[in-house]
Amino acid sequence: MNTLVMNTSAEPHIERASVPEWSNELAPYRERLLQSEKMSAAGHLLAGIVHELNNPLTTILGFSELLLRDGKLDSDRLEKIHAEAERSVRIIQNVLRLARTDNSGYEIIDVNDSIRRTVELVEYQIRLNRIDLNLSLSGRSPKVLAQAGELTQVFLNVVTNAIQAISGMRASGEIRISSALIGDSVRISITDDGPGVDETDIQRVFELFFTTKETGTGLGLSLSRKIIRENGGDMWVSSTKSCGATFTIQLPAVADTPCAEEESSSDESGMKALSRSVLIVDDEDHITELVESVLQGCGYRTDRLNEGAPAIELLKKKEYDILICDLHMPGTNGRDLIEWVRSNRTDIRVLLLSGDVARAETREFVRTCGAHFLPKPFSISELTKAVQRLSS
Numbered sequence: 001m002n003t004l005v006m007n008t009s010a011e012p013h014i015e016r017a018s019v020p021e022w023s024n025e026l027a028p029y030r031e032r033l034l035q036s037e038k039m040s041a042a043g044h045l046l047a048g049i050v051h052e053l054n055n056p057l058t059t060i061l062g063f064s065e066l067l068l069r070d071g072k073l074d075s076d077r078l079e080k081i082h083a084e085a086e087r088s089v090r091i092i093q094n095v096l097r098l099a100r101t102d103n104s105g106y107e108i109i110d111v112n113d114s115i116r117r118t119v120e121l122v123e124y125q126i127r128l129n130r131i132d133l134n135l136s137l138s139g140r141s142p143k144v145l146a147q148a149g150e151l152t153q154v155f156l157n158v159v160t161n162a163i164q165a166i167s168g169m170r171a172s173g174e175i176r177i178s179s180a181l182i183g184d185s186v187r188i189s190i191t192d193d194g195p196g197v198d199e200t201d202i203q204r205v206f207e208l209f210f211t212t213k214e215t216g217t218g219l220g221l222s223l224s225r226k227i228i229r230e231n232g233g234d235m236w237v238s239s240t241k242s243c244g245a246t247f248t249i250q251l252p253a254v255a256d257t258p259c260a261e262e263e264s265s266s267d268e269s270g271m272k273a274l275s276r277s278v279l280i281v282d283d284e285d286h287i288t289e290l291v292e293s294v295l296q297g298c299g300y301r302t303d304r305l306n307e308g309a310p311a312i313e314l315l316k317k318k319e320y321d322i323l324i325c326d327l328h329m330p331g332t333n334g335r336d337l338i339e340w341v342r343s344n345r346t347d348i349r350v351l352l353l354s355g356d357v358a359r360a361e362t363r364e365f366v367r368t369c370g371a372h373f374l375p376k377p378f379s380i381s382e383l384t385k386a387v388q389r390l391s392s
């Protein structure tokens with residue numbers, strides 16, 4: 001076993017009998033280490049996230065109260081409410097992506113999008129430490145094949161290190177993030193103007209458990225490089241003492257795939273909508289009212305209910321093309337309803353709605369139940385696109 005000796009003087013360093021590597025011996029602990037590093041990152045972020053959410057919620061609450069008090073429609077205020085609600089949704093989605101514990105599988109990820117999401121997660125810490133953030137992202141939207149949560153975690157580790165490097169040295173600073181498509185690779189560089197990495201440490205920053213911080217675990221960069229290498233890429237650092245550090249991540253690029261949902265023209269979708277009937281079931285009355293208004297506006301014929309049992313009774317008597325249902329409802333829930341439809345009305349297409357996306361059990365049901373899934377909260381355009389896809 002490797003022996004680590006911690007020096008607890010002002011500038012901590014690690015003396016090694018031998019360097020622990022990602023050997024077979026450590027392989028069984030990889031997932032646990034990955035998860036604890038994620039949780040520690042999430043813990044650091046929590047205060048910032050609460051603050052980030054409280055701001056848009058204050059705006060939403062305040063402006064909606066003003067609208068109600070004045071009793072007249074003010075599109076400017078409504079736009080502010082809408083923009084702030086969208087911002088809250090993005091914050092929650094980013095945190096959920098990061099906290100996911102399952103291997104949600106590989107997907108094609110827009111690297112610029114992933115960088116922007118990461119930056120949103122640390123926006124508060126960046127502002128608090130008076131750091132200027134400069135993004136110089138490739139106009140060609142480079143894409144990679146990776147697991148979204150893992151990629152966010154890598155960016156987050158490197159950006160957090162940059163923030164910590166700057167804030168440990170001075171009252172303000174600059175972080176520059178760039179992305180570029182070079183041949184068949186995507187290259188992402190994250191540069192800070194902090195103290196840089198010591199010549200003696202530069203070979204060691206990616207070592208497992210290497211840290212110069214009193215409260216650091218020394219896991220961040222080691223895990224990050226491991227993730228990047230597992231995805232067919234590599235990661236390195238260049239630094240000049242007192243001129244900051246640049247961390248570069250390189251990943252194989254994947255070709256763009258055309259967006260399947262743009263296929264049908266809006267005229268065609270309108271025609272299809274007119275002949276389709278939809279049953280909407282959700283125990284939240286506001287949700288069924290919203291979904292019904294949107295779908296009726298698109299020309300669908302709709303009925304809505306708040307419980308599963310009467311929905312089954314209605315489905316026995318009346319023909320529907322599409323069932324839109326919530327997952328968690330008292331009594332006969334979405335799971336029971338979908339199972340009934342699967343056994344009795346195989347011609348009906350189902351769109352499942354749920355806000356319970358953090359639970360592994362829900363995701364497993366969504367994966368196996370054969371229904372299309374739309375996570376709450378959703379925008380009107382996401383709802384119409386999902387229903388149009390079911391109508392085609």
Ligand SMILES: Nc1ncnc2c1ncn2[C@@H]1O[C@H](COP(=O)(O)OP(=O)(O)OP(=O)(O)O)[C@@H](O)[C@H]1O
Pocket residue numbers: 157161162165192194195196197201205206210211212213215216217218219220221222244245
């Ligand atoms: N941007 C940077 N500037 C200067 N030094 C850095 C920078 N990023 C990383 N380092 C050095 O590399 C070390 C290892 O980083 P790593 O992210 O693996 O662990 P940590 O930040 O110390 O701890 P943790 O990430 O678990 O909080 C850091 O302790 C620091 O000495």
Ligand SMILES: [Mg+2]
Pocket residue numbers: 157160161220221
């Ligand atoms: Mg770190």
